[in-house]
Amino acid sequence: MLQVIPIESRTQIAQIFANYNPRSQSWLVSDLRTKFELQQKILAREGQYVDESVLRASDLWKILLKRLDPGLRLVSDPFARSLLRTIMDENAEVLGVNSSAEDTVFSYIDQMAAVLFHPEGTSRLEEWFETHPESKNRWRDWYLRARFCALKLLQDHRVITADWITAYLQNFNELERVWDIPLIVDLSGEISRVEAEILRVLSRSVDVIVLEPNPSWKKDFHFLLKPYEDLRQQSQKVQELPSVVKKEKRQDVMRFSGMLAEIKHSVGQVREWLDEGKSAESIAIVAPDIETYWPVLQSYLQEEGIPVQKDITHKAQSLPSVTRWLALLRSKSGRLSSSDLEISFFDKEESQELRYEEFRSLFKSLYVNEDLARNETVYKVFHEQLDLTGILSRDEFVAKALMYWNSAETDIVQVILRELLQNAVSSTKLIWKEWLSYLESIVAAKEYTLEKGHPRGIMVTKLMSAHSEKAQYRIFVGLTDEALRARNKTQLSGQDYFELAKDIGFYLDNPDQSDLDFELRLLAEAESIHDIFCFGATDLSGSLCSPCTFWMSLSGDHESLNLPKETRWDELQHSDQTAGRPWVDARKENIERRIQQDMGKMELENIQVPNLPRISASSVESFLECPFVFAAQRYFKLKDLPDIDLDVDHRTRGQLAHALFEKLTAEPMRFNWTAEELDQVLEEIKTEKKLLFADDRLWKPFKKKHIHLGQRFLDFEKRWRDEFKKTRTLAREKRFEFYLDPVTEEISREPKDNCFRISGQIDRIDGDGVSQLVVLDYKSSAGGISSHASWFKNRELQLLFYMWVIEKGLLEDVGGEVIGLFYYVFRNFERKGFKIEDFAGGLFPSSKRKDKNATAESKEKYLSEFSTVLMGTLDRIKKGESQAKPTDFKTCSGCEWRRQCRAPHLN
Structure with a gap:
């Protein structure tokens, strides 16, 4: 018999519970916490209860399914999705879509299950489509795809998810035969039309009491509560409970x-x-x-x-051992990603052979498996890829996956695999990609308990x-x-x-x-x-x-913003209860000092420098630009290497051009290089410099461009030397190294205490072969190059640094008087810089416009001022200055060290 009891208030349920017999009736609830609380009440009243005394609705549907169709397996949503993707790929031509549309198809199955699994559902829907052409055009094809896949899951794979059970049970006429315990149904708003129909069928053989929520505002949820309306119309009895007086609250x-x-x-x-x-x-x-x-x-x-x-729980994917395992499986499966490769590689001993910055530079951008060959060590670890051809059984997949589990912790992997084994039978076969995808979904959803509630x-x-x-x-x-x-x-x-x-x-x-x-x-x-x-x-x-x-x-003030109450954490921040304990006081003082420093109200302490760093022209410029940038590079040994990507970086371009010019300017210089010879030279440079490209196909057009650059360079140099016949290239990529005491300004070629090691490399030095020298520094473009009058202002000291080194006689095999300093822009072969006009005509032309600073006196002034700047900078470096004080704050937006920087304006 079916009986409906309208419930105006949850307090009325106590009257029904008083007459409830847990030994002969089942109380149907919607969630686990309510089930547990009800079991506790029964235990307090009766002293015992049986499993069927309180059931979740989902548990009842599972029991009915097991008794009516024992061969049908209940599986999780993730496993059903894995099977669904396989079905969609195998029948892509029929469906018109492949597994990329899996999420949409699965949503339609979920949403339309009541129609999909109903014996007459599709025929009724087709008739409905004829009178609703707009809806037919919009989603009929998706419905048919969902129906095709759902039937494949049921009939071919014999699986079903918990959300589809009630819809599937519509196909059985003998429901009442498999259930004989009277029911009290307390599902509130969580009841569907199909579930209501199942309850009505069960009421033919057992008493079913349905507790219908009956608030005064239920008309606002007419559609949601329609199942109760149907049950009330078919019930033999509707019991009215005494009204409950609502208490003020x-x-x-x-x-x-x-x-x-x-x-x-x-x-x-x-x-x-x-x-x-x-x-x-x-x-x-x-x-x-x-x-x-x-x-x-x-x-x-x-x-x-x-x-x-x-309970306090954590996701399985939060464990490092699990994260590394999945990362390694993906990397070994050819599913290349920078993050997976990083996690799996730096878990191995071989990672000690490669700096992290170098790894990021090589593998930040990955496209195909061949990219692993950018580094020999990484290639050795990952070149043996898993065989992904064909399909694997469940046990074959588990065996392969466990080969890569390298942690002593086995509890969590047992939990993960138990879930997999519960859903997939030994005969289940999928391709590797689907097995791995299913494993990932288990890890994403699986939780383990750290502490019981x-x-x-x-x-x-x-x-x-x-x-x-x-x-x-x-x-x-x-x-x-x-x-x-x-x-x-x-x-x-x-x-x-x-x-x-x-x-x-x-x-x-x-x-x-x-x-x-x-x-x-x-x-x-x-x-x-x-x-x-x-x-x-x-x-x-x-x-x-x-x-x-x-x-x-609700009545109240909806506009005003409320301030939250204080918590224990708030109190601890203002508490003085730790005062008097030296270590606590020191820690508190240190925290306060760091906060003041981050706010810019207190200077950072200087770094204690155990060994003086190596100094070059670029490092002097970077220190003057911002001491923190210098500290990041020289003290903290940080690197910012260019990424290997489809767009060739400026550093690689510059390396190749510099090396090419070095080859072409060897004396005696010849100007009749053929394209084939330049091609061979560039191939040798690529091998010698170990230049890497994201794709080898990028090298051919890049090489062709540099062959053309080499030809243009030779043409320009020939014309230059025809005009300035004394020009000879005396040095190419000329290295120097010496030791300097910034206090005494004493220079030595041998290491000494309290001395900086100064080193560098000059791109090119031309001369007349007697005494006059011209220093050249190659640049790809004129961007960022200042006139020599602004070199100190803009901290462009590289050419002055080279001139100072030469004039001090610190180069081996090269000596003389520097009469010109030029940036050699090889985009248009323009020379920009400083020259002494009195010497024009021998190694360079005279200026079209008179430059009053192009004199020997200006050169001496530049040398004197540079020496002062250099010694002052070295003194500041020796003291350990490392504060983030950029000369121009605009440079911070493009600074590679901004994430590590503690400058107040960045915090």
């Missing part, structure tokens, strides 16, 4: 800046209630999705010392599990429209849902009518003493949120 409506403020206020309020003597069991924190809040909320509650009923702690739960007689002080957080509304992943419109229900009687889950919203309203009317309803304007990522309709409907 306090309600607060609060608006906060964001989720973090909600958490802080909730924790502060809970602590206040506990201090007032309220029991922890009477307090609840409720959210539509509590897992969004839990990681931060748990930390605050732990700091307060507040016990919580909720306290049975008498406060309740922290999701909205759908929040009904509890014990919870009298409740805080509702996350009351946003985004959290309460379901997302529709199909092409069905709201009108389609209503038309399908009206015309052919299929009431599908309409995302416009939220069961979360319904439960929230029911909970708000449940008996309690104090309820707080909170809305946070932003989520934890900073995205804006909009308040839900229910929160806006």
